[in-house]
Amino acid sequence: MAASILQRFLLPVRTAGKISAHRETGRRCLLSAAYTDTKVWEQRQTEPQSLGELASLMDRSYERKFPVSSLTISRTVDCISSKEEIDQTEYYLYKFRHSPNCWYLRDWTVHSWFRQCLKHGAREKAMHTLKNKVQFGMFPDEFTFNLLIDSYLKDKDYKGACSVVEEVMLQEAFTQPTTQIVSLFALSKYLATKPDLSWQEERNVGAALMLAGLEQENSVGISAQLLGHALIGKVEMARGIHVVFHQMPLIWTLGYLGRSLAVMERVCTDTGDLKLSTEVLDYLQTILQELSSTPSETAEENTAENQADDSIDEEDELERAKLPQYTAKRPPTQRARLCHSWGPV
The missing domain is CATH 1.25.40.10 (Tetratricopeptide repeat domain)
Known part of the structure; x- marks a missing residue:
């Protein structure tokens, strides 16, 4: 679904004057001979x-x-x-x-x-x-x-x-x-195959997108951050925060889906060149729709290793209760102002 989200990771276009230079870069292999x-x-x-x-x-x-x-x-x-x-x-x-x-x-x-x-x-x-x-x-x-x-x-x-x-x-x-660059490119190519991801794969792919995107101060990095937070947030909503940070380099603070929406709002208020991909926004909206229509995972489906204690379970329920608020913050309809084209070079 997010096939073309990150296909142009080599082309973080910041100014019109640099377009030709980035196009030359796009014609060569990722790693030179x-x-x-x-x-x-x-x-x-x-x-x-x-x-x-x-x-x-x-x-x-x-x-x-x-x-x-x-x-x-x-x-x-x-x-x-x-x-x-x-x-x-x-x-x-x-x-x-x-x-x-x-x-x-x-x-x-x-x-x-x-x-x-x-x-x-x-x-x-x-x-x-x-x-x-x-x-x-x-x-x-x-x-x-x-x-x-x-x-x-x-x-x-x-x-x-x-x-x-x-x-x-x-x-x-x-x-x-x-x-x-090569990591984000590999992730984009894998997503282009439209794989049927398990929740573990969604968490791992989301974490890789988020951590790599945090290192990119451009539209590419912002798009990766949004998609990464959204995938992790989907797992958090379905299975709780404990399975998110268990044996993962992720913080245990709840609200990954909210942080994904915060990235979107940041781009909305940004006066610079930051933009988001249309496919990223579509993917985010799909996640919100799936979470709204799919019941939470039952306790029997979670392994004893990944089950949280009572206090964390209560926090998970409080986070799930925020889903209507997150759903109300759907991607804006005026996407032309937000989204950049990832067309062929």
């Missing part, structure tokens, strides 16, 4: 090692309960030369994670691991280690995240790209503009 080029990385100086010898050394160390150094595990990752060796190295990454030296897993080792997975066609292993942080302790930097997202985008696997964006969101790694 130089950005994703592996030549410099592969030409770095590494010590020739034998994976078999390193594996034997680590096995003897673990048997004798000796520590394995971070340098040894780094050399092991650098020695990978085939997809079969990815599986072997994954085992030693797991062992290192559960060793006393796990704290010293180096950033370059993490980056090298994901590079090797992409190089040898083992992206599923990269995602497995990325999502299982307790077992592997992988916390990539923004550059590594960008390479992972870009690999999915090139294959037009937008759901896979969004699964990486969710990890960016959980790690709160939206500090670099490039990461913000």
